[in-house]
Amino acid sequence: MAQVHLRNLIKAYGALQVVHAINLDIADGEFVVLVGPSGCGKSTTLRMIAGLEDISGGEIAIGERVVNDLPPRDRNISMVFQNYALYPHMTVRENLGFSLKIAKRPQADIDVAVNKAADILSLTPLMDRRPAALSGGQRQRVAMGRAIVRHPEVFLFDEPLSNLDAKLRTQMRVEIKKLHQRLGSTIVYVTHDQVEAMTLADRIVIMRDGHIEQVGTPIEVFDNPVNTFVATFIGSPPMNLLEGRVDQGAVVLTDGSRLPIPPRYTAAQGAAVTYGIRADNIMPVGHALPAGDHIATVDMAVTLSEPLGTETLLFAELAGTEVQAKMLNPRPVRGRETMTFQIALDKCHLFDAATGSALRRA
Amino acid sequence: MASNQSHRMRRRGLKIAHFIGLFLAMSVICIPGLWIVLNSFRPTVEIMAKPPVWIPNDLNLDHYRAMFGAVGEGGVPVLTYFRNSLIISVTSTVIAILIGMAGGYAFARYRFKGKAAIFIALMVTRAVPGVALSLPLFIIYARVGLIDTHIGMIVTYVAMNVPFTIWLIDGFFRQVPRELAEAAEIDGCTRWQAFWRVEFPVARSGIASAGIFAFLTSWNEYALASQLTRSVTSKTMPVGLLDFTSEFTLNWGGMCALAVLMIIPALVLTFLVQKHLIAGLTFGGVKG
Amino acid sequence: MKLGKFPPWLALLMPAIVLLAAVVLVPLVLSFYSSFTSYKLTKPDTLYNWIGTFNYQKAAGDIYFWTAFGRTVLLLTVALNLEMVLGLGLALMVSKVTRGQRLLRTMMMFPMMFSPILVGFQFKFIFNDNVGLVNNTLQSLGLTTTAIPWLVDAHLAMFSIISAEIWTSTSVFAILILAGLYAMPQDPLEAAKVDGCTPLQSFRFVTLPFLMPFIYIAMAIRSLDVARAYDIVQIMTNGGPARRTELLWTLIGRTGYVDAKMGYANAMGYISILLAIFFTVYFFRKLTAARAELGMAL
Numbered sequence: 001m002a003q004v005h006l007r008n009l010i011k012a013y014g015a016l017q018v019v020h021a022i023n024l025d026i027a028d029g030e031f032v033v034l035v036g037p038s039g040c041g042k043s044t045t046l047r048m049i050a051g052l053e054d055i056s057g058g059e060i061a062i063g064e065r066v067v068n069d070l071p072p073r074d075r076n077i078s079m080v081f082q083n084y085a086l087y088p089h090m091t092v093r094e095n096l097g098f099s100l101k102i103a104k105r106p107q108a109d110i111d112v113a114v115n116k117a118a119d120i121l122s123l124t125p126l127m128d129r130r131p132a133a134l135s136g137g138q139r140q141r142v143a144m145g146r147a148i149v150r151h152p153e154v155f156l157f158d159e160p161l162s163n164l165d166a167k168l169r170t171q172m173r174v175e176i177k178k179l180h181q182r183l184g185s186t187i188v189y190v191t192h193d194q195v196e197a198m199t200l201a202d203r204i205v206i207m208r209d210g211h212i213e214q215v216g217t218p219i220e221v222f223d224n225p226v227n228t229f230v231a232t233f234i235g236s237p238p239m240n241l242l243e244g245r246v247d248q249g250a251v252v253l254t255d256g257s258r259l260p261i262p263p264r265y266t267a268a269q270g271a272a273v274t275y276g277i278r279a280d281n282i283m284p285v286g287h288a289l290p291a292g293d294h295i296a297t298v299d300m301a302v303t304l305s306e307p308l309g310t311e312t313l314l315f316a317e318l319a320g321t322e323v324q325a326k327m328l329n330p331r332p333v334r335g336r337e338t339m340t341f342q343i344a345l346d347k348c349h350l351f352d353a354a355t356g357s358a359l360r361r362a
Numbered sequence: 363m364a365s366n367q368s369h370r371m372r373r374r375g376l377k378i379a380h381f382i383g384l385f386l387a388m389s390v391i392c393i394p395g396l397w398i399v400l401n402s403f404r405p406t407v408e409i410m411a412k413p414p415v416w417i418p419n420d421l422n423l424d425h426y427r428a429m430f431g432a433v434g435e436g437g438v439p440v441l442t443y444f445r446n447s448l449i450i451s452v453t454s455t456v457i458a459i460l461i462g463m464a465g466g467y468a469f470a471r472y473r474f475k476g477k478a479a480i481f482i483a484l485m486v487t488r489a490v491p492g493v494a495l496s497l498p499l500f501i502i503y504a505r506v507g508l509i510d511t512h513i514g515m516i517v518t519y520v521a522m523n524v525p526f527t528i529w530l531i532d533g534f535f536r537q538v539p540r541e542l543a544e545a546a547e548i549d550g551c552t553r554w555q556a557f558w559r560v561e562f563p564v565a566r567s568g569i570a571s572a573g574i575f576a577f578l579t580s581w582n583e584y585a586l587a588s589q590l591t592r593s594v595t596s597k598t599m600p601v602g603l604l605d606f607t608s609e610f611t612l613n614w615g616g617m618c619a620l621a622v623l624m625i626i627p628a629l630v631l632t633f634l635v636q637k638h639l640i641a642g643l644t645f646g647g648v649k650g
Numbered sequence: 651m652k653l654g655k656f657p658p659w660l661a662l663l664m665p666a667i668v669l670l671a672a673v674v675l676v677p678l679v680l681s682f683y684s685s686f687t688s689y690k691l692t693k694p695d696t697l698y699n700w701i702g703t704f705n706y707q708k709a710a711g712d713i714y715f716w717t718a719f720g721r722t723v724l725l726l727t728v729a730l731n732l733e734m735v736l737g738l739g740l741a742l743m744v745s746k747v748t749r750g751q752r753l754l755r756t757m758m759m760f761p762m763m764f765s766p767i768l769v770g771f772q773f774k775f776i777f778n779d780n781v782g783l784v785n786n787t788l789q790s791l792g793l794t795t796t797a798i799p800w801l802v803d804a805h806l807a808m809f810s811i812i813s814a815e816i817w818t819s820t821s822v823f824a825i826l827i828l829a830g831l832y833a834m835p836q837d838p839l840e841a842a843k844v845d846g847c848t849p850l851q852s853f854r855f856v857t858l859p860f861l862m863p864f865i866y867i868a869m870a871i872r873s874l875d876v877a878r879a880y881d882i883v884q885i886m887t888n889g890g891p892a893r894r895t896e897l898l899w900t901l902i903g904r905t906g907y908v909d910a911k912m913g914y915a916n917a918m919g920y921i922s923i924l925l926a927i928f929f930t931v932y933f934f935r936k937l938t939a940a941r942a943e944l945g946m947a948l
Contacts, residue, residue, distance in 0.1 A: 052840050069366040073846040085837030089859040089943050098855070099845035130943075150845070384743045384754070391760055394772050394817065397783060414786040465666040472659035482934055484666065485870075487674040489926040491877030493899045494919030497906045498677035498684065521673035524666050526874070582765030584881040585899075589907065600767045600881075614775060621768050628763035633756060 002063035002076075002153040002186060003028050004049060010057030011044050011210075019044055020210040021058060026203075031180050031187045035197040036207035037233070043158055045207070046190045050079050050156050062154060078147035079156040082163065084139045086131040092118075092142050093127040099150045117145040120179070137168045144179070157189040161196065173199055194234050198222070206230050223347075228356040231276050231349060237313065240282070240323045242275040243353060251275050251350070253319035259296055259343070265350035266361045273359065276349035279313065279324040284339045288328035292346030299340050300325075305333040316341070395625070402426070402618035409614050425619035440620055442594050443602035447624075449512055450598060451580040454519035458527050458576045461520065463569060466531030467557070471540070488525040492585030500589050510592040518586055523576035530575065534568030535561065574631045581628060599624050678923070685917035691910040705917035714893060715901065715918060722898040722922070725808070726876060726929070729815045733872070734865060736816065737823025744824070745831045759825060761818045766878045770885025773814035777801050777886075804894035807887055811895060814882050823868045830864030831857075859943075866937035873929040877922075898922045 004026040011019035019041040026032045034042040047053040049060055051072035060067055067075050078099070086095050096117055100110040118124045121141040131139055140160065147155055157176070161169045177200055180187055191197055197204050198218045206213045206221060206229075214226045225231035225239075232238040242259075244251040246267045250258040259275055267273050285297070300316035300323065312330035316323050316339075325341055327333075350359045401409050403421040429440045469481060499518065500509070508514030538561050546556035562569075584600040591597045599620065606617040656664070685705050689697045709715045744754050764772070776783040777800035788794045800810045834857065842852040880899035883889065889900035902922065906915030 050840075050844055052843065066366065069369045071369065071848075072840075072843040073848065077844060079841065079844045081837045081841060083835070083837050085835070085841035087838050087841075087856060087859075098842075102846045102851055102855075146841070146845070156844075380743060380746060383739075384747065387740055387743065388754065388757055390817070391757060391821075393783075394776060395760055395764070397776070398768075398772060410781050412781060414781065414790065416790065461665045461669060464662040464664075468659040468662035472657075472662075474657065474659050478938075480663070482931060484670065485874065485934070486927050486930055487670045488874045489876075489930040490674060490678065490923050491880065491899055491919075491926055493877065493880050493903045493906075494681070494916075494923050495674065495677060497902070497912055497915055497919055498681035499673070501684070501912065502677055502680065517669075517673055521669050524669060528666060578763065582763075582767075584765060584767035585877070600765045603765075603767055603771060617771060621771070624765060624768065625763060628765075632759055632763045 003061075004154055004186060004188065005061040006045070006049075006058070007061070008058035009045065009048065009055065009060060011041070011048060011053060012056040017056075018210050019048070019056075022207075022210075022212050024205060024212065024215065026186060026188060029184050029186055031177075031189065031200060031202045032205060033189045033191060033197040033201035033203075034205045034207060035191055035194055035233075036213075038192055039209075040207040041210040042190045042192075042205075042207050046156055046158055046188060049154070049188060050077055051075050076153045077156055078150045078152040078154075079158065080143045080147050080160045082159040084131075084143040084163075086139055086142055086146075088131050091128050091130055092123060092134070092145075095131070095142055096123075096145050096149050099146070113149050113151075114145075117148045120148065120182075121145045121175075136164055137172065140164060140168075140172060141175075144176070148179070148183070153186065155185055155187045157187065157191075159191055160189075162191070162193070169196075176200060195236065198234070204234070206233060224358070224360070225276075225349065226358050228274055228276070228351045231351070231358075235278060237279050237324045239276045239278050239349070240318075240321070241351075242277070242319055242321050242323070244273055244275055244319075246271045246273055255319040257298060257319060259298075259348075260294065260345055262345050262348035262350055263294055264346070264361055265359050267350060267352075267359045272353035274351040274353050274356070276351060277323070277343055278347065279326045281344040281347040282323065282325040282341050284314070284325070284327050284341050287330070292344045294345035296343045296345055297340055298343065299338055301336055301338045302333055303336065314339075398618045398621050398625075401614060402622050404615065406613065406615045425615045429616060429619045429623070438602060438605040438616070438620070439594055440599075440602065440623070443597055443599045444623065446512070446591075446596055447581060447598040447600075450515045450519065450596075451577050453512075454516045454523065454580050455573050455577040457516070457520045458523040459531075459569060459573045461524050462527030462531050462572060462576075463562075465524070465528040466533075466535055467561075469528065469532040470535035471543075484525045484528060488522065492583070496586050496589040499586070503590060509590060510596050512596055514590055515587065515596055515598070518590060519576075519580040519583065522583070522586070523579055526579075527572050527576050530572035531565070531569055534565040534572070537568070538564045571634075574634060578628055578631060581624070681916040681919060684913050685920055687913045689911075689913035689916075691906075691912050696913070701913070705914045708914060709918055709921065714896065717893070718889075718896045718898050718901045719921070721808075721896065723925070725812065725815070725879070725897060729812050729819070729879070730869065730872060730876075732812070733816055733820045733823050734869070737820045737868070738827055738861070738865075740820065740824040741827035741831060745828060755825075755828070758821050758828075760821070762821050762825075764818060766818060766881035767885055769814055769818050770882040773810060773817070773882070774801065774886045777810045777813075801887055802891055807891075807895045811879075811883055811886055814886060815879050818878075818882070819872060822872055823865070826864050826868040826871070827861055830861045834860050862943075863937055863940040866933050866940055870930060870933040870937055873926065873933055876929070877926065898925075 006022055006024040008021040008023060009019060010017065010021050022045065034045060036042050044053060048055050049062075051067065051070060055068050062075055062077070087098065090098065093114060096114045097110045100113060115124075118127060121144060123138070123141055123145055126134065126138060126142075131142070134142065143160065160176075161172050164172060173196060189200060201218055203215060204218055204221050205215050208229055214221055214230045216224070221230060221234050225234065228241060232241065242253055244253045244259070246261070246269055247258075248269070250260050251273055252258055253275070261267060298318060300318050302314050302316045303322075304315040306313040306315075307330060310328070312327045312333065314325045314327055314333065316325060351357060352359055400418065402425055403423070404418055405420055405422065405424060408415050408418065408420060429438065465484070469477065503509045503514050508517070542564065543553075543556040543561050546560040547553065551559060582600060583598075587598050587601050588604075591601055603617060603620060606613040606620065684697060686700060686702060687697055688699045688701050688704075740758065744751060744758060747754060761769070779785055779797040779799045779802065782800065784800065785797055788798070798806065800806050838856050838860075839852055842856045847855065877899055880897070880903070883895065883897055883900055884903065887895045889896035889904065898918065899922065902915050902918050905911050905918065
C-alpha cells in the first residue's frame, strides 16, 4: 500500500493546457474521489497517475518513488476502466489471471488468487464465459476482479459505474465501498456523479477546467463550499443562488426583499454578492422547522411541485430567480399557491458575485 | 530515477527506429512506380546505358509523342486500346454494380436457409484462376462468336467482379440501420421506394467505391483478356503492353509511357475510394 | 407469399447466380468434361474423343506437373506469410504515426493500382541483369562487380518473383490490418499496460488476437485472386528458363495455348481450381471461427 503525491502536475496538448499545475497528497489507504464536470481534467489526471498519458510537467510519486517516466507495468497499480476493457478473446478466468500470467507467477498461485477474487465478487459460475456472454453488471465485476487479483499498491477507477443502470449502480457502489474496507488499499476514483463522490469518498477533490477547486471530506465540501461552483456541483438539488447587494447587514435582492447576512459570513457595505440557500434549508412554514437559531421568512408563489414520497420538491420564484425548496410531511399543493417559507440562516452561504469565492468570516 | 532515465532513452531509440523503418518501407513501395514514370520521360539510350546514368540529363516527351501519334516503333494503336479498356471497364462496372446491389441487398436484409453456403459458393467462383477459366471460356466464346468482342469481355468481367461487389455492398447495406427502411415504409413508401429513396442514398458512397474497385479489376486484368481478345477491335491496355515487346527487344520507354497512361486513372480512382474500401471490407467481413 | 413467385431474396440473387452459372459454372463443367477427352484446339473433333481419366493419370505421373504444383504451393505459402508479416509491420508503423497518416495510407495503396502485368514488366526491368535497377545500384555502390543473373538462376528467379508478388500484394494486408487497428478499442490495450504487459506482450496477447479476423479477411481476399500472380510470372520468366520457375498456371497456359492440348491443360486446371477453392474455403472458415471467438458475430 502506498501514498500518491501529485506535485505541480501539468498536462498540455500543444498550446492547450488541460491540467494546470495541480497538487494533491493522497494518504495510504485513503479513498479519494476526483469529481467534476466532463472536460475538467479528472480523467486525464487519473490516466497520468496510471502512466497512460505522458506528463507535461511536474511530478507524480507513488509511495516514495517518482514514477513520471515509468511505464504503467512498473507502477504497481491496477485500473478499472469505464468500458471495462475486458479482453474479448479470453474467458473470465483468463481475464482475471492475465496480469499474473504476464508476471510469470506459478499457475497454482494464479489459481488461488483468481478463485479468491471470483469468490469475493461472486463470479465463480461465470468463469468459463467470454465477455460477450456477460451482462453489463457482470462485466463490471470482472473488471474489478481483474484489478483485485494483482494486489496493487493503488487502485484506479475511471468512471466505472457510468455504463450501468441506476439500480445496478447503487448496488455496485456499495460493493466498491465494502471492497475498500476489506482490502484497505489506496483508491483514486474518478466520476462526474456527485452522489457517487459523496457516498464513496474519504476525501473529495472537486475539479474544474484543469484546476482543483476544493479538497475535503464529503461533509466539509457540502457544508463549506469555497465557491459557487462547488456549492452548485455538490448536493442535489443544486444550491439556489440569488444575486443581491449588501446593505446594512443584509442582502438586498433584485426585487428589494432583504435577507440577513448568514452568521458565518461577512461582506462590505454595497458589495455585489451571491446568496446561497440549499433546498433543505428553505421550507414552508409548518413543514418541519429548519435547524438553527437564525431564521428568516419569505413569501413565494409556488409554480411547480414534484412529490417524491417522503418529501415534495417545490419550485418557487424569488426575486425573479427560480428557487427549489423542500416540503417535508408533504400535502398536496395547488397551482400557483403563495406560501410562507422559513430559511435556516446558519446553513446559508454568501459568495462574492464577481469571483464566486465564499466570503467566510476569518 | 535511473530507471526513469533509461525508459526515456529507450523511447527515443524506438522513435528513431520507427522513422527509419517507415522511410525504408515507403521507399520500397514508391521507387518502382517512380522509376517507371521517370523512364517514360527518358530516351531509350539513356535507360539502357551502361554504366547507368543516375542523374537524367535529357528528359523529353518523345515516348508520349510516339505513343499518341502511333508513329513509334511498331506503331502501337494506344488510343484504340485506351478506348477499348474504357468501354469494357465502364460498362462491366455499371452492370456488376447493379447485379451486386441486388445480391448484396439480399444478403444484408433477408434471412434464408443456406445463406452462408450460397455466399461462399458465390465467392469461390472468384477464386477460379483466370488461366484455368480462360481455356473453356475460350472454347465457348469461339463457338458463340464472342471472341475478340467488347460484349464478350464485358460479360466476363461482370462475372469476375460480381462476387466481390456483392461482398462489399452487403457490408455497406449492413451499416444502414434496418429501421430506416422500416420508417420509410411506415411513412408510405413501397419497399422499392424505401430502397431507392432511403437505403440507397445512405449507402451510396460505399457502393460507388465498390464500383471503383470493380473498375480497377477490369482495367488491370490480363490473364483472360490476353486469350479472349485477338485484335485492335477489343484489345485492352494491359494486353497492349505486350505490343512493345518483340521476340528479342523490349521498348522500355514506350512501355513506361503506356504504363503511366494506365496508372493515372487508377491512381485518381484509388485515391477517391480508399476510405470507403476499408470500411466496406471490415464491416462486411467482421460484423458479418 | 404469392404462389408461383420466388422469395424476394432469390429474385434478387438471380441475376448474379445466372451470370456466374453462365460465365463460370458452364465453362467449368465443359472443362471438366474436356479433361476426360483428348481435346486439341487444332482438331475440334477430338472434343468427343473420350479417353477417361487418361489426362489425370498423365498429370499424376508427370514430374513437371508435380514440380510446378509443389512450387506453386510453396510460392503461395511463402508469399502469403511474408505479405502478412510485412503488412502487419507496415500497418503498425503507419498506425503509430501522428502526422501525415493520410498521405502514408495513400502511398501504401500505391502498388494496388498497378496492373499485375505491369508489375511483371516493371520487375523484369528492375531485376534485368544488364541494365536493371537492382544490379545498377549494387554495382554503383561497389557491392558487386558481376551482373547477378536475377531472372536466370533458379533460386534468384523465385526470389525475384516473390519480391514482385510481395510488392503488389502486401498493401492488401497492410490496409485491412490497419482498418483492424483503427477499429480496435483502446481500453483493453491500456488495461494490458496496467496489467503489466510490455509493449511486446500487449501486442502478442491483446492486439494480435483482435487482429486475427482482419488477417483472415485479407487472407481470404488474397486467396480469391492469388492467381493474379500468373500475370507477373508469365511476364517475368514465363516459367523459364528451362522450367526453373514453372508454376501450375504457366504450365497450364502453355499446355493449353502453345501446345494446344486443351484436354490435358483442363485436367491440370481443375487441380489448380480445387487448390484455390481449398484455400478460400479454409480462410473463410478461419474467419468465422475468429469472429466467434471475439464475440463479433452480432
